[in-house]
Amino acid sequence: xxxxxxxxxxxxxxxxxxxxxxxxxxxxxxxxxxxxxxxxxxxxxxxxxxxxxxxxxxxxxxxxxxxxxxxxxxxxxxxxxxxxxxxxxxxxxxxxxxxxxxxxxxxxxxxxxxxxxxxxxxxxxxxxxxxxxxxxxxxxxxxxxxxxxxxxxxxxxxxxxxxxxxxxxxxxxxxxxxxxxxxxxxxxxxxxx
Numbered sequence: 001x002x003x004x005x006x007x008x009x010x011x012x013x014x015x016x017x018x019x020x021x022x023x024x025x026x027x028x029x030x031x032x033x034x035x036x037x038x039x040x041x042x043x044x045x046x047x048x049x050x051x052x053x054x055x056x057x058x059x060x061x062x063x064x065x066x067x068x069x070x071x072x073x074x075x076x077x078x079x080x081x082x083x084x085x086x087x088x089x090x091x092x093x094x095x096x097x098x099x100x101x102x103x104x105x106x107x108x109x110x111x112x113x114x115x116x117x118x119x120x121x122x123x124x125x126x127x128x129x130x131x132x133x134x135x136x137x138x139x140x141x142x143x144x145x146x147x148x149x150x151x152x153x154x155x156x157x158x159x160x161x162x163x164x165x166x167x168x169x170x171x172x173x174x175x176x177x178x179x180x181x182x183x184x185x186x187x188x189x190x191x192x193x
Contacts, residue, residue: 002059004132004143006040008187011134012049013058022046028058033065037134037141063143066134070099071146072109075128075192076119079154083178083193086116086161087169092181094189096146097165105147113151117170118160124149131188148192 003010017025026036028050036048052058073096076084085092097112099105110122128148134141159170173181182190 002062002132003188003191004062004134005187006037006134009040009045010047010187011036011040011062012047013062014049014051015053015055015058017051018049023049025049025051028052028061034141063145065143067140067142069142069144070105071096071144072099072105072107072112073097073146073148074109074113074122074124074151075148076113076117076122076151076153078152078156078172080172080174082172082174084113084117084119085171085173085178085181086167087171088165088167090184092185092189094148094192096148106149109147109149110151116162116165116167118158119153119155119170120157121153121155122151123153124151126150128192131191133186133188146188 002013004013023046026048029052031050039045040048050062052061073094075094084095086095095113095116097108097116099108103111106124113122114120126149128150131146131148133144135144161167161170178193182193
């Protein structure tokens with residue numbers, strides 16, 4: 001099962017057909033993805049489920065429905081165990097960004113964290129869950145596929161929000177502060193934190 005978010009509402013890719021309650025079922029092979037995005041955005045529907053009998057076909061079929069943007073990001077811990085957050089578009093988020101042609105996804109993730117926050121000395125400790133969400137750019141919907149990595153650093157210098165990317169704040173948040181920040185965050189970030 002996979003979840004692809006439209007705002008905070010998921011499109012669930014699944015092999016199970018269940019009785020509809022607060023969601024709708026569609027067959028992935030015949031669904032109109034534009035209609036699904038509109039339904040999730042403009043109604044009280046809580047989720048949509050796209051169904052295919054083969055689990056291994058769900059994600060590849062879905063990713064062919066819209067252009068993909070590949071990104072990398074980091075959940076970064078400092079020596080005190082605090083997590084690095086950014087504040088952009090009036091929401092708390094983790095640093096991430098679009099991959100460039102010549103780099104690996106690990107290089108993308110480290111570069112984006114450095115650019116968006118000013119933090120250096122990053123070491124990847126393990127891969128995290130990949131997240132998927134649909135966004136609209138220049139009137140067209142796209143799927144952002146973000147590869148996340150847990151990272152650590154002993155950086156204790158000044159934090160620099162990348163203002164030209166709309167980031168207004170960068171902060172190390174302890175467990176309690178992170179829990180509070182997640183109230184004003186995105187569903188796919190809540191999965192990671």
